[in-house]
Amino acid sequence: MFDDLNDLYQQVILDHSKSPRNYSELPGANRTAQGHNPLCGDHVTLFLNVEGDQVKEISWQGSGCAISRASASILTTALKGKSVAEVKTLFDRVHDMVTTGKSNGDLGKLAVFAGVHKFPARVKCAILPWYAALAAVEGKAEPVSTESEE
Amino acid sequence: MQHTAQSIKGIAGDFPILDQKVNGHPLIYFDNAATTQKPGQVVEALRRYYEHDNANVHRGIHELSNRATRAFENARTRAAAFINARSAEEIVFTRGTTEGINLVANSWGAKFIKAGDKILLTEMEHHSNIVPWQLLAQRTGAQLAFLPVNGDRGLLDLTRLSDSLTPDVKLLAMTHISNTLGTINPVADFCEHARKRGIVTLIDAAQSAGHRPLDVQEIGCDFLVFSGHKMCGPTGIGVLYGRGELLEQMPPYQGGGEMILSCDFYETTYKKPPHKFEAGTPDISGAIGLQAAMNYLDEIGRNNIAHHDQELGAYAFEKLSSMKGIRLFGPTIGRAGLVSFLLNGVHAHDVVTVADQRGxxxxxxxxxxxxxxxxxxxxxxxxxxxxxxxxTAEIDRFVEVLREIQKFFGA
Known part of the structure; x- marks a missing residue:
């Protein structure tokens, strides 16, 4: 059933969307960032504890579709322990992957989002938490919106 | 209760677009509240106009311009008859519902709404019937007020209207049919209450104009707006009906060609309504296409369309009500031909994406x-x-796919 959709909704994505990881506020977070997609109402808040150049702890809260929830959940597992520069590099690679389907190097678990590129209307769902992460490590206070991109 | 609603008789072949596969499945087009498909008759009217009669309207002396002007003004007369306006002068062509509301807010509103006045809307209005009034309120110091919607069933409480129609209310602007809830509002009753208090009324008929007979005199409204593209017509054309007396008192909306009698460097005299409100070259082909759409709908019969809508709306509501794990919005009876819903644990965008994969x-x-x-x-x-x-067969298929979606997401 729905073979054509399995690229988009991989088991890992369905799993993370139903049981999101690191789903809580982060007491003592020194960076927070909000992402909002005004087209569908999806919103995500990321809480980070950045020490020196490193993401020590990260968590999230929000609501949205399966893709955006899974993207936020997997993002938190991928960014813990990363340096600010690594976060920016990962953002670029994830952005390329969800828009073109091709990934530059091994993206590990993040590779499950490669199928999103076949669904142009859903690219924003996957990338929303990443914009928030970028804003967080860059220390931007303004909420980011999927609609500022264009 | 047995349901056997087929698509209305006599339309086979009029909508070639519907006869295609999408993502490997026969297309089921259930997005008609956003825009409807266009029958061959409308497409043909546009083609014929561009291939035989195209020219700019009004002021032209030559034959093609005469033909284009005649066709454009015929469309206006047809639109007046379509909603039983008293005359074609009460029909202003716009880009659509949104522009019609903005025209009234900017022209009538700028002249007649003052600081402290109240503009009464309802909680079920489309953004297009909220934002223009917010802009007007910000400019004038007027206040907005909203008639409440009664929970998930989505009804307005008519008994609370009298309390809301306080002496400071100058305008009641409301939708005929909710694009989200499928509620059909008894707009004639609302307008009667408002009229008794001298309150001007505007009806957003975007979701009703192509779906049921409309009679502005029976409704008793001062303004009524709708879009061509939601009723088999082209995009980019719509109608603002304004009661003649009110249009006469209103200042121009936009300035430019077509709307002037004479223009000096410092002063201009304007044409009478409706031309006063139609600056620049209008959407001539759009108006002609809209006329073809109106003719098409009346050949089918708007009563037949309304009946079919209600049958499908009721059928879908009943079928969906029998599902587990679903939340339905809008009235249980007397609904328009649409259903809004949420599947527990599945986001609406995931539902739409998966349904699209099923055509x-x-x-x-x-x-x-x-x-x-x-x-x-x-x-x-x-x-x-x-x-x-x-x-109804398409609705059966739709319900089947919704059940698959529930399984897919383990909801």
Missing amino acids: IALRGGHHCNQPLMRKLGVESTARASFYFYNT
């Missing part, structure tokens, strides 16, 4: 009804909206 075109999101969504405590809903070419 079913739905809409998911806030439907330009964000304040209403907040009131209902949801961020979005999924919506299936029907037209006369849809069938």
Whole structure:
């Protein structure tokens, strides 16, 4: 059933969307960032504890579709322990992957989002938490919106 | 109760677009509240105009210009008859519902709305019937007030209207049919209450004009607006009906060619309505296409369309009600031909994406009804909206796919 959709909704994505990881506020977070997609109402808040150049702890809260929830959940597992520069590099690679389907190097678990590129209307769902992460490590206070991109 | 609604008889072949596969499945087009498909008759009217009669309207001396002017003004007369306006002078062509409301807010509103006045809307209005009034209120110091929607069933409480029609209310602007809830508002009753108090009324008929007979005199409204593209017509054309007396008192909306009698460097005298409100070259082909759409709908019969809509709306509501894990919005009886719903644990956008993979075109999101969504405590809903070419068999297939979606997401 729905073979054509399995690229988009991989088991890992369905799993993370139903049981999101690191789903809580982060007491003592020194960076927070909000992402909002005004087209569908999806919103995500990321809480980070950045020490020196490193993401020590990260968590999230929000609501949205399966893709955006899974993207936020997997993002938190991928960014813990990363340096600010690594976060920016990962953002670029994830952005390329969800828009073109091709990934530059091994993206590990993040590779499950490669199928999103076949669904142009859903690219924003996957990338929303990443914009928030970028804003967080860059220390931007303004909420980011999927609609500022264009 | 047995349901056997087929698509309305006699339309086979009029909508070639519907005869295609999408993602490997026969297309089921359930996004008619956003825009309807166009029959061959409308496409043909546009083609004929561009191939035989195209020229600019009014002021022209030559034959083609005469033909184009005649066709454009015939469309105006046809639109007046379509909604039983007293005369064609009460019909202003616009780009659509949104522009019609903005025209009234900017022209009538700028002249007649003052600081301290109140503009009464309802909680089920589309953004297009909220934002223009917010802009007007910001400019003039007027206040907005909203008639409440009664929970998930989505009804307005007519008994609370009298209390809301306080002496400071100058305008009541409301939708005929809710694009999200499928509620059909008894607009004639609302207008009667307002009229008794001298309150001007505007009816947003975007969701009703192509779906049921409309009579502005029976409704008793001062303004009524609708879009061509939601009733088999082209995009980019719409109608503002304004009671003649009011149009006469209103200042121009935009300035430019077509709307002037004479123009000096420092002063201009304007044409009478409706031309006063139609600056620049209008959407001539759009008006001609809209006329073809009106003719098409009346050949089918708008009563037949309304009946078919209600049959499909009721059928879908009943079928969906029998599912587990679903939340339905809008009235249980007397609904228009659309259903808004949420599957527990599945976001509306995921529903729409998966349905699309099965060839079913739905809409998911806030439907330009964000304040209403907040009131209902949801961020979005999924919506299936029907037209006369849809069938109960398509609804059966749709319900089958929804069950598959529930399984897929383990909901």
